[in-house]
Amino acid sequence: xxxxxxxxxxxxxxxxxxxxxxxxxxxxxxxxxxxxxxxxxxxxxxxxxxxxxxxxxxxxxxxxxxxxxxxxxxxxxxxxxxxxxxxxxxxxxxxxxxxxxxxxxxxxxxxxxxxxxxxxxxxxxxxxxxxxxxxxxxxxxxxxxxxxxxxxxxxxxxxxxxxxxxxxxxxxxxxxxxxxxxxxxxxxxxxxxxxxxxxxxxxxxxxxxxxxxxxxxxxxxxxxxxxxxxxxxxxxxxxxxxxxxxxxxxxxxxxxxxxxxxxxxxxxxxxxxxxxxxxxxx
Amino acid sequence: xxxxxxxxxxxxxxxxxxxxxxxxxxxxxxxxxxxxxxxxxxxxxxxxxxxxxxxxxxxxxxxxxxxxxxxxxxxxxxxxxxxxxxxxxxxxxxxxxxxxxxxxxxxxxxxxxxxxxxxxxxxxxxxxxxxxxxxxxxxxxxxxxxxxxxxxxxxxxxxxxxxxxxxxxxxxxxxxxxxxxxxxxxxxxxxxxxxxxxxxxxxxxxxxxxxxxxxxxxxxxxxxxxxxxxxxxxxxxxxxxxxxxxxxxxxxxxxxxxxxxxxxxxxxxxxxxxxxxxxxxxxxxxxxxxxxxxxxxxxxxxxxxxxxxxxxxxxxxxxxxxxxxxxxxxxxxxxxxxxxxxxxxxxxxxxxxxxxxxxxxxxxxxxxxxxxxxxxxxxxxxxxxxxxxxxxxxxxxxxxxxxxxxxxxxxxxxxxxxxxxxxxxxxxxxxxxxxxxxxxxxxxxxxxxxxxxxxxxxxxxxxxxxxxxxxxxxxxxxxxxxxxxxxxxxxxxxxxxxxxxxxxxxxxxxxxxxxxxxxxxxxxxxxxxxxxxxxxxxxxxxxxxxxxxxxxxxxxxxxxxxxxxxxxxxxxxxxxxxxxxxxxxxxxxxxxxxxxxxxxxxxxxxxxxxxxxxxxxxxxxxxxxxxxxxxxxxxxxxxxxxxxxxxxxxxxxxxxxxxxxxxxxxxxxxx
Numbered sequence: 001x002x003x004x005x006x007x008x009x010x011x012x013x014x015x016x017x018x019x020x021x022x023x024x025x026x027x028x029x030x031x032x033x034x035x036x037x038x039x040x041x042x043x044x045x046x047x048x049x050x051x052x053x054x055x056x057x058x059x060x061x062x063x064x065x066x067x068x069x070x071x072x073x074x075x076x077x078x079x080x081x082x083x084x085x086x087x088x089x090x091x092x093x094x095x096x097x098x099x100x101x102x103x104x105x106x107x108x109x110x111x112x113x114x115x116x117x118x119x120x121x122x123x124x125x126x127x128x129x130x131x132x133x134x135x136x137x138x139x140x141x142x143x144x145x146x147x148x149x150x151x152x153x154x155x156x157x158x159x160x161x162x163x164x165x166x167x168x169x170x171x172x173x174x175x176x177x178x179x180x181x182x183x184x185x186x187x188x189x190x191x192x193x194x195x196x197x198x199x200x201x202x203x204x205x206x207x208x209x210x211x212x213x214x215x216x217x218x219x220x221x222x223x224x225x226x227x228x229x230x231x232x233x234x235x236x237x238x239x240x241x242x243x244x245x246x247x248x249x250x251x252x253x254x255x256x257x258x259x260x261x262x263x264x265x266x267x268x269x270x271x272x273x274x275x276x277x278x279x280x281x282x
Numbered sequence: 283x284x285x286x287x288x289x290x291x292x293x294x295x296x297x298x299x300x301x302x303x304x305x306x307x308x309x310x311x312x313x314x315x316x317x318x319x320x321x322x323x324x325x326x327x328x329x330x331x332x333x334x335x336x337x338x339x340x341x342x343x344x345x346x347x348x349x350x351x352x353x354x355x356x357x358x359x360x361x362x363x364x365x366x367x368x369x370x371x372x373x374x375x376x377x378x379x380x381x382x383x384x385x386x387x388x389x390x391x392x393x394x395x396x397x398x399x400x401x402x403x404x405x406x407x408x409x410x411x412x413x414x415x416x417x418x419x420x421x422x423x424x425x426x427x428x429x430x431x432x433x434x435x436x437x438x439x440x441x442x443x444x445x446x447x448x449x450x451x452x453x454x455x456x457x458x459x460x461x462x463x464x465x466x467x468x469x470x471x472x473x474x475x476x477x478x479x480x481x482x483x484x485x486x487x488x489x490x491x492x493x494x495x496x497x498x499x500x501x502x503x504x505x506x507x508x509x510x511x512x513x514x515x516x517x518x519x520x521x522x523x524x525x526x527x528x529x530x531x532x533x534x535x536x537x538x539x540x541x542x543x544x545x546x547x548x549x550x551x552x553x554x555x556x557x558x559x560x561x562x563x564x565x566x567x568x569x570x571x572x573x574x575x576x577x578x579x580x581x582x583x584x585x586x587x588x589x590x591x592x593x594x595x596x597x598x599x600x601x602x603x604x605x606x607x608x609x610x611x612x613x614x615x616x617x618x619x620x621x622x623x624x625x626x627x628x629x630x631x632x633x634x635x636x637x638x639x640x641x642x643x644x645x646x647x648x649x650x651x652x653x654x655x656x657x658x659x660x661x662x663x664x665x666x667x668x669x670x671x672x673x674x675x676x677x678x679x680x681x682x683x684x685x686x687x688x689x690x691x692x693x694x695x696x697x698x699x700x701x702x703x704x705x706x707x708x709x710x711x712x713x714x715x716x717x718x719x720x721x722x723x724x725x726x727x728x729x730x731x732x733x734x735x736x737x738x739x740x741x742x743x744x745x746x747x748x749x750x751x752x753x754x755x756x757x758x759x760x761x762x763x764x765x766x767x768x769x770x771x772x773x774x775x776x777x778x779x780x781x782x783x784x785x786x787x788x789x790x791x792x793x794x795x796x797x798x799x800x801x802x803x804x805x806x807x808x809x810x811x812x813x814x815x816x817x818x819x820x821x822x823x824x825x826x827x828x829x830x831x832x833x834x835x836x837x838x839x840x841x842x843x844x845x846x847x848x849x850x851x852x853x854x855x856x857x858x859x860x861x862x863x864x865x866x867x868x869x870x871x872x873x874x875x876x877x878x879x880x881x882x883x884x885x886x887x888x889x890x891x892x893x894x895x896x897x898x899x900x901x902x903x904x905x906x907x908x909x910x911x912x913x914x915x916x917x918x919x920x921x922x923x924x925x926x927x928x929x930x931x932x933x934x935x936x937x938x939x940x941x942x943x944x945x946x947x948x949x950x951x952x953x
Contacts, residue, residue, distance in 0.1 A: 065800050066799075066800075067796055067799065067800070086799070087796075087799035087800045088799055088802050088803065088804055090800075091799070091800055091801055091802035092802050095800075096800065096801075097800050099796065099797070103794035103796050103797030104793070104794065104797065105786075105789050105790045105792075105793040105794060105797065105798075106793045107789045107792070107793065108786060108789050108790070108793075112786055115786065116783070116786040116787060116790060116801065116803075117801055119783050119786075120787075120801050120802040120803060121802070123783070124802070126782075126783040126784075127783055127784055127787055127803075128784065128811075130778075130782035130783040130784050131775070131778060131779045131782050131784040131785070133778075133782070134774075134778050136778075136782050136783070137778065137781040137782055180801070184801065184802070
């Protein structure tokens with residue numbers, strides 16, 4: 001697959017990473033889902049997270065987004081320790097995410113998803129004020145319309161903007177989730193298997209859109225995404241982390257990951273040599 | 283004291299049998315059968331009919347009712363109702379069983395005749411033989427209860443652990459989908475489980491009848507008490523349910539031993555004990571950070587994977603095609619406007635006592651709007667809205683009559699006093715799943731009913747309190763339109779709420795809490811807000827109801843009646859303001875029409891129909907009004923489509939980029 005602009009990331013030198021996980025450990029009873037996991041998402045970059053099923057990717061996303069509290073370790077967002085913060089607080093600090101199984105609001109239409117996300121970011125006071133204001137539902141907000149309609153157009157959702165999400169196929173539901181996440185103008189976007197359920201052409205389009213938003217968009221946004229399609233991850237990412245059995249077994253540039261024996265071992269079941277593992281683990 | 287322990291073991295044994303029946307159907311089908319008490323009553327009433335009226339003898343009557351009729355009812359209910367509920371939301375499951383709870387006693391009255399039977403025979407022949415055990419009198423009826431409990435525990439354990447049938451049932455509990463893939467028919471297992479559960483219901487009913495009489499209210503109360511054991515077992519563990527059931531019976535009996543027999547409060551406190559147990563168990567589980575949501579309910583990973591998000595949800599997803607602007611104002615609002623106009627003109631058309639009933643109908647409609655908010659919009663199953671209405675009504679009466687407040691100010695004060703109570707209940711139930719919320723709010727309602735509504739200041743020796751209407755709205759007709767105006771204001775508020783940012787956030791919380799949280803929506807804040815608003819509206823409605831009736835009687839706000847209210851509303855549609863209005867009118871007028879114009883045996887027909895309507899949510903989750911509205915809008919759209927074909931260009935689908943996915947056509951719902 002071809003993806004736009006996979007060249008050098010535009011990370012400003014000296015800019016602190018927007019999202020950092022430091023030594024995160026998460027246990028469920030006797031099961032260690034994450035063990036001392038550390039990763040960084042640099043400013044305006046795309047970071048891929050790969051690993052076999054059960055490696056702990058979704059658990060890590062839950063910890064990063066605040067849905068799970070780590071047993072050990074810390075999470076920093078924009079330089080602030082948010083380890084004890086709720087998902088709501090993290091969202092207000094600019095973190096947005098999508099889910100492996102789309103978590104849509106089935107009584108809302110496509111546009112309403114984006115409108116709600118936009119308002120939660122820019123007009124939070126409307127959450128409590130609007131119910132007493134009969135004009136609120138008819139009053140136009142040019143900024144909101146421009147932002148929401150622009151995103152709908154960018155994602156190719158304009159013609160189904162007023163369609164209930166309950167009737168959408170899986171691939172389109174994922175696009176709506178991505179749109180909803182982007183509508184909150186996040187500084188970090190976590191995408192959990194965004195391409196799953198899309199056909200090859202749709203995957204290519206979405207990957208291109210995400211790449212464009214991060215690298216050429218007006219907004220400062222970084223991307224951390226989980227994806228099983230390793231080819232896409234290698235093509236799209238600036239940096240890649242590989243998880244296996246809850247541990248980071250490799251991290252580095254796409255070419256380094258491609259050559260990593262540890263990664264091949266994790267995916268193919270071939271034992272890795274200590275030497276090979278040491279070459280790419282940071 | 284030994285006498286009390288022995289008596290407590292009898293009560294506990296009946297709790298244990300009932301909780302066993304509740305647990306096995308929950309673990310195998312995800313349905314907590316709120317109608318278990320009503321079904322136990324029905325089978326016990328059948329036993330009484332066969333034994334006393336038909337004089338068939340104990341053995342034949344017991345076999346026909348408990349062994350034959352009970353399981354047959356279970357099988358029939360499975361095929362007619364429960365098999366359709368497997369993938370439904372907890373809300374629909376609860377409402378459908380509440381429909382049964384409402385309709386079964388009414389059906390029993392239609393079949394067997396009315397009137398509570400205070401003294402009913404058990405399984406022991408009359409006169410009941412009394413044994414002397416260590417100086418304590420033990421009746422044969424009590425011995426039979428002990429034997430039944432032991433048999434159920436021993437046989438149950440053997441069947442579950444040692445037989446092929448037990449293996450299949452346990453497999454179903456873990457994963458119905460995997461069980462089916464392994465070649466077992468889950469339907470056949472479910473039929474068996476429902477048959478056994480109804481056998482337990484019949485047994486519990488017949489064993490309990492000599493103790494509590496044959497009264498449907500007592501049976502519902504008994505099984506509501508058994509819910510404490512089910513909550514302790516977190517809905518799943520049979521041994522814990524049996525053990526807690528037994529322990530609770532003994533504890534209740536011992537508390538009775540220590541309380542003064544002369545106190546008026548003793549009976550109320552005894553009745554409230556199981557509900558206090560429920561509250562204690564929920565707090566205990568929450569303190570231990572145990573999961574009390576339905577996410578850990580039935581099935582495994584495969585079952586979760588094949589269950590689509592929001593499948594069969596009540597008040598479900600609004601389809602875009604018919605909800606959109608293509609139908610225009612008339613298409614969307616024409617039906618409700620016509621219905622509201624007719625309802626508004628009714629007080630002018632009818633005469634005499636019917637005008638007064640219309641005033642009550644509009645007051646009921648205000649109360650029903652509280653269900654529209656908390657259940658329709660919030661998606662929370664609250665069974666104590668009637669308690670808030672009762673508190674509002676009783677506070678209104680106290681302030682207006684005893685303290686001389688202007689009645690409308692008293693109504694408002696009642697709403698404001700109840701508001702924090704609603705907020706508190708909302709806060710306490712915030713971490714609970716839908717079923718537990720239903721159980722806790724039911725418990726709260728029964729506790730208030732037993733401990734607060736029985737206070738002398740409210741009952742006034744059975745006379746209640748008189749409430750005078752405001753001078754400028756003293757006639758039935760004037761008060762009718764006052765109540766209708768208040769209904770309209772609250773309905774408009776709900777309409778605005780639904781379309782506002784608040785409404786969007788409420789929908790978000792309702793459909794996906796993780797999704798809402800990661801968007802920055804406070805799920806706690808939204809839920810508490812809707813709980814508070816709904817309790818306020820219920821209390822205002824309660825104030826208007828007692829003012830319409832010009833008297834406040836606590837007995838009119840019993841929790842069981844609240845279940846009927848919910849059944850009436852969901853029959854029409856739990857998300858629709860128009861449905862609330864029609865439900866209010868139906869609830870106020872149908873029984874009166876039956877009494878005035880139909881034979882006496884039909885008096886239970888309205889209740890039966892309301893119950894059947896609630897059962898109908900299994901088929902029409904959004905209620906009959908929304909269903910018919912959907913058909914009407916579909917007809918309009920079809921007509922518009924034909925017109926569009928004749929006039930190319932109009933109502934043409936919007937053009938999108940060629941790559942865009944096109945959603946499948948789907949009928950939608952709006953209210």
